[in-house]
Amino acid sequence: MTARFRGVRRRTLDLCAGLSAEDLQIQSMADASPGKWHLAHTSWFFEQFVLARDPAWKPRNEAWLYLFNSYYQSVGPMHARPQRGLLSRPSLDEVLAYRRYVDDAVGELLASHADAELTTLVELGLQHEQQHQELLLTDIKHAFWCNPLRPAYHAAPATEARAPVPLRFITGREGIVETGHDGEGFAFDNETPRHRELLHPHALANRLVTNAEYLAFVREGGYREPGLWLSDGWATVQREGWQHPLYWDDDLSREFTLAGMQALSPHAPVCHLSYYEADAFARWAGARLPTEAEWESAAGQVAVLGNLQETGRLHPAPAEPGDDMLQMYGDVWEWTASPYISYPGFHPLPGSLGEYNGKFMCGQWVLRGGSCATPRGHVRASYRNFFPPHARWQFSGLRLGQDR
Incomplete structure (x- = not known):
């Protein structure tokens, strides 16, 4: 220790x-x-x-x-x-x-x-x-x-060019499954207790939504179509004047990164989205956001590997080819359709440490999977991150889900 x-x-x-x-x-x-x-x-x-x-x-x-x-x-x-x-x-x-x-x-x-x-x-x-x-x-x-100078935190690491990974949907488990921390290793109190969830027929996208896909949403007027947005989301878009993700230039060709201004990488995961933006994109794409139980069921079947803090990139990277679920860990935190609430039988830590997670179970939404800024030993399938739906300064993006 x-x-x-x-x-x-x-x-x-x-x-x-x-x-x-x-x-x-x-x-x-x-x-x-x-x-x-x-x-x-x-x-x-x-x-x-x-x-x-x-x-x-x-x-x-x-x-x-x-x-x-x-x-x-x-x-x-x-x-x-x-x-x-x-x-x-x-x-x-x-x-x-x-x-x-x-x-x-x-x-x-x-x-x-x-x-x-x-x-x-x-x-x-x-x-x-x-x-x-x-x-x-x-x-x-x-x-x-x-800062108008748009300084860089670090030098951008060299990256290899990759062909885009075709988007496809992989059928998820169906029926009663167990979710929550399984008792092995560390977990925060909000990951407990392990409990049963009913999963309806569904499928999850094999990879994260990319910049190119989100750019099509922007160019086709996604930020001008109120029918795609939750009521509070549309009010936020109007009030804040959002027209694209945080850190994108208005010309839609560049974005600000920890390595300074960089050309928008078309096949890298889109990031710095609010829950409202992720939800609106999913509707536009004819899909939906996964529930956290659906996400955890899929993530529990793959190793905790990916573009996490230790790679030194500190920015989402295009998916590498593969037949299984890709980018489940690292790159961007994935918004889910699940509000941040307690699991059945939840008890916070005793004393003052009980304020760590439990008192925020109101008005927040769950994100899963970690990001390119998350330390590798800090993330696991049961980990529940949470932010209010308007937040978008974190490395947050999305994976599509659909009913079957």
Whole structure:
């Protein structure tokens, strides 16, 4: 556990290595957070939920408990999320020193008192930190896109040209199936308990929807046809003036990536879509979004491999040829047709950690599969991500489903 702890914590710093103190200070919108805050909050999590188990523990700075709390109301008050970018103090150097302080304390605890409860809490903290690694990338992407210079976070890796993989539908399992975490390895509480679901006759697309396919939707007036949209989605399109996915240029030939402006790759998965856009496209295509049970049933039959954070691409890639379900993991989070609600018999974690997932089970929709910014060891078939339906700054896209 000590080696894993050190490795995950080091990976967060590695993701920040090419960023300046100014880069790590900015907050481009209320939904995003400054990189410096991510660095501090993930350390706060270990201090609050691991180190503070010892009644004799003294926090590094009492005021920081307020600054770096996120939404744990039962722990205490917190600084307003939209104002995190105003926190010029503590400095980046102080935050990095805070991380070292927490790392040393947790490392010492693991070396001397590594019981089952401690390792469970540390693993939860590491999974939490991996979520913030992904948020670091998506938040800095949005911040750099807001900069007229459109700077690059990293150099675009070389990619091989691939022929498009033909779209086809693969029949899914039918009848009563078990879904949810199977008890092997780590899972968040919202993945439990394992339970039965009834799957009706259906099929899922063998790959993700591509830029070229979504471009046809845009050019054929998809953003101007109210009959394709949910009522709230159409209101959002009108209010926000959406005409194409986030980060596409208005000329529809380029998109902003973590490697800067790049030509739109026609066969790569379309990304940065809201639930509303994914749903409208599916209707336009004569299909629908998969349910999360349909998705999980298919994903449980393939290995957890794909274009994840470790490839270094940090952008969706065209599908590789294959006969099975493709791109189930990595590339983009896949919107499902399922609202984010509890499974039958769900119980949140005890105490303040019960605020981690359960209290958000209202007004959110489930995404599955991870993205090109998701760490490989952080995703599994039962993993449930969730965002409000208007959110589109994450690497989110879609796979089509249909009834049979």
